[in-house]
Amino acid sequence: MKIKILPEIISNKIAAGEVVERPFSVVKELVENALDAGSTQILIEIEKGGKSLIRVSDNGDGMGRDDALLSIERYATSKISKDEDLFSINTFGFRGEALPSIASVSRFSLVTKEKSAEAGIEIKIDGGKVVSVADKGSPSGTMITVKDLFFNTPARRKFLKSTDTEMGHIADIVASMALGHMGVQFRLLHNGKTVYNLLSAPDSARRAEDVLGKDTRSSLYRLGFSLGDISVSGWISSPMIKRSTARGIYTYVNGRFVRDKVVQHALFEGYAARLIKGEFPVAVIFIKLPYDSVDVNVHPAKREVRFSDQNKVHEAVKAAVKNALDLLDPYKKAAADFIQKERTGKSFGVSEPPTFYKSGGKISHPHPSVLVPPLAGGDQGEGEKPPNMQDDLWEKKQFKDLRILGQLHGTYIICESGEGIILIDQHAAHERILYEELKIRRGRTEAHPSQKLLIPEVIEFGYREAGIFEKLLPDFFKAGIEVEPFGGKAFAVKSVPAFMAGKDIKSAVTEIVEKIIETGFAPGIEKASDEVLKLVACHGAIRANQQLSDKEIRTLVDQLDGCAMPSHCPHGRPTWISFTINELEKFFKRIG
Numbered sequence: 001m002k003i004k005i006l007p008e009i010i011s012n013k014i015a016a017g018e019v020v021e022r023p024f025s026v027v028k029e030l031v032e033n034a035l036d037a038g039s040t041q042i043l044i045e046i047e048k049g050g051k052s053l054i055r056v057s058d059n060g061d062g063m064g065r066d067d068a069l070l071s072i073e074r075y076a077t078s079k080i081s082k083d084e085d086l087f088s089i090n091t092f093g094f095r096g097e098a099l100p101s102i103a104s105v106s107r108f109s110l111v112t113k114e115k116s117a118e119a120g121i122e123i124k125i126d127g128g129k130v131v132s133v134a135d136k137g138s139p140s141g142t143m144i145t146v147k148d149l150f151f152n153t154p155a156r157r158k159f160l161k162s163t164d165t166e167m168g169h170i171a172d173i174v175a176s177m178a179l180g181h182m183g184v185q186f187r188l189l190h191n192g193k194t195v196y197n198l199l200s201a202p203d204s205a206r207r208a209e210d211v212l213g214k215d216t217r218s219s220l221y222r223l224g225f226s227l228g229d230i231s232v233s234g235w236i237s238s239p240m241i242k243r244s245t246a247r248g249i250y251t252y253v254n255g256r257f258v259r260d261k262v263v264q265h266a267l268f269e270g271y272a273a274r275l276i277k278g279e280f281p282v283a284v285i286f287i288k289l290p291y292d293s294v295d296v297n298v299h300p301a302k303r304e305v306r307f308s309d310q311n312k313v314h315e316a317v318k319a320a321v322k323n324a325l326d327l328l329d330p331y332k333k334a335a336a337d338f339i340q341k342e343r344t345g346k347s348f349g350v351s352e353p354p355t356f357y358k359s360g361g362k363i364s365h366p367h368p369s370v371l372v373p374p375l376a377g378g379d380q381g382e383g384e385k386p387p388n389m390q391d392d393l394w395e396k397k398q399f400k401d402l403r404i405l406g407q408l409h410g411t412y413i414i415c416e417s418g419e420g421i422i423l424i425d426q427h428a429a430h431e432r433i434l435y436e437e438l439k440i441r442r443g444r445t446e447a448h449p450s451q452k453l454l455i456p457e458v459i460e461f462g463y464r465e466a467g468i469f470e471k472l473l474p475d476f477f478k479a480g481i482e483v484e485p486f487g488g489k490a491f492a493v494k495s496v497p498a499f500m501a502g503k504d505i506k507s508a509v510t511e512i513v514e515k516i517i518e519t520g521f522a523p524g525i526e527k528a529s530d531e532v533l534k535l536v537a538c539h540g541a542i543r544a545n546q547q548l549s550d551k552e553i554r555t556l557v558d559q560l561d562g563c564a565m566p567s568h569c570p571h572g573r574p575t576w577i578s579f580t581i582n583e584l585e586k587f588f589k590r591i592g
């Protein structure tokens, strides 16, 4: 016989490979168990990003002695018992795998007591082996402690990232679970310091404010829509708020936080032309549907689900988003108000009047790195090289000698050169000019000529963003943006470069921080600092679709002469193209 059944301790370790990827997965499993047990208060204590300690204490139902002993066995669950149950799951857990998996790769302890019991019980397990079981005086509820995660699977332990990174993931997952459970108090401590203390909130608006920050909350509108037995509720951001990543999109299916392509696609379709490629909204979407219309058993870490009628879910989400946004449109809103009045106050899509309508667009990053990779040899910071043969096309490169013919579609500047015609992309060109200016100033020691804001702009970030932003402050300072910590996760922007004055500083800074996080630049690395300069230049630069005066056009074109690399923007897009008379003549078949 070559085939043998694996001993339980090994099979648990294998299961752990799927269930427990890193510290945040442990936090997720333990918090889900606490929620399933009906807890109203959950305390999560973390040390060293979860690498040395993860402890989750709850005030839920607790377990009796026999159940507690069973709970650490594989396939032991109180949540389903028969075949059919698997197809209508209304709890987070159902596999009976999480606790034994976690216990097999850590030093684990479980203390639990049912409300009615006299005493609780403590079970200690080391790398999957039970080391002690004893009565223990404890409050009702459950406390699970996980120390030295992966101490016995060194290959996995090696994959753990820095404390900050692991803690960032933990804060993210706690935030997403808290957004979905406003009635539950969540406290998250890292090395004894409070990261979140989210009191039970009366409604999801308050919880959204506590988790996402006041600024984000104030730009969210309530969703409310149903289609048959599918209901969609939650929050979406005004189309004026654009993020450069999908990190602000939270989707819940029957309370379960998931990443779902169908829902995300529907969300984008709901926004339709209000968002362009590379722009993302902020959204908290709760979808409720009959338990048997969704299969939650399709992903090892339960991060995805499958809908039995995917089209209907798509339709419901899209319609919910579209309705809410249409009502933001002043004309459509007036019409809707009228109809609503006519219909004697019957509830209509949006259940809360908009609290915020900001006029004036906000710059969207014109070349999101995910969608438009920089041209080969694109600007990588110091020692940049032109990305193409652009400079050969027009030899003199004297921008001041160009005769300006005008502006095309508010976006391109048309010029006549000795050899032919030149089109300049005004945004790319200005971005290049500002970037080089910032770079020169960064090299100097004197104070940056930035402009003090009369009233500092206070920005509140999420945990992860705040941590990274704090480390990037010196880089922002070098880019002319002076920021001071303002307590907790808030920061005050005190001054900005002159070219940023009057712009929407808050969203510019938020977008820059998100972009840096997304591209994975770690603070303190020269590249991150350069990326900050590029993004500040991008946000400060004039945009496409912006009419310029003759004088502004002339200044812009002339300034290109001062640039070391005038031919492409800092992200590698060309700033201008040319057509020679010769090319034109060939094209019009004047010459052969």
Ligand SMILES: Nc1ncnc2c1ncn2[C@@H]1O[C@H](COP(=O)(O)OP(=O)(O)OP(=O)(O)O)[C@@H](O)[C@H]1O
Binding pocket: 029, 033, 034, 037, 058, 060, 061, 062, 063, 071, 072, 076, 077, 078, 079, 092, 093, 094, 095, 096, 097, 098, 099, 100, 141, 142
């Ligand atoms: N915090 C808790 N409070 C009360 N009971 C708990 C708690 N955590 C676990 N249990 C009990 O232990 C059992 C096993 O938990 P475990 O997380 O291993 O499996 P599960 O939640 O049933 O399924 P899954 O593996 O999908 O999470 C649960 O079914 C539940 O009865």
Ligand SMILES: [Mg+2]
Binding pocket: 029, 032, 033, 092, 093, 094, 098, 099
């Ligand atoms: Mg569980």
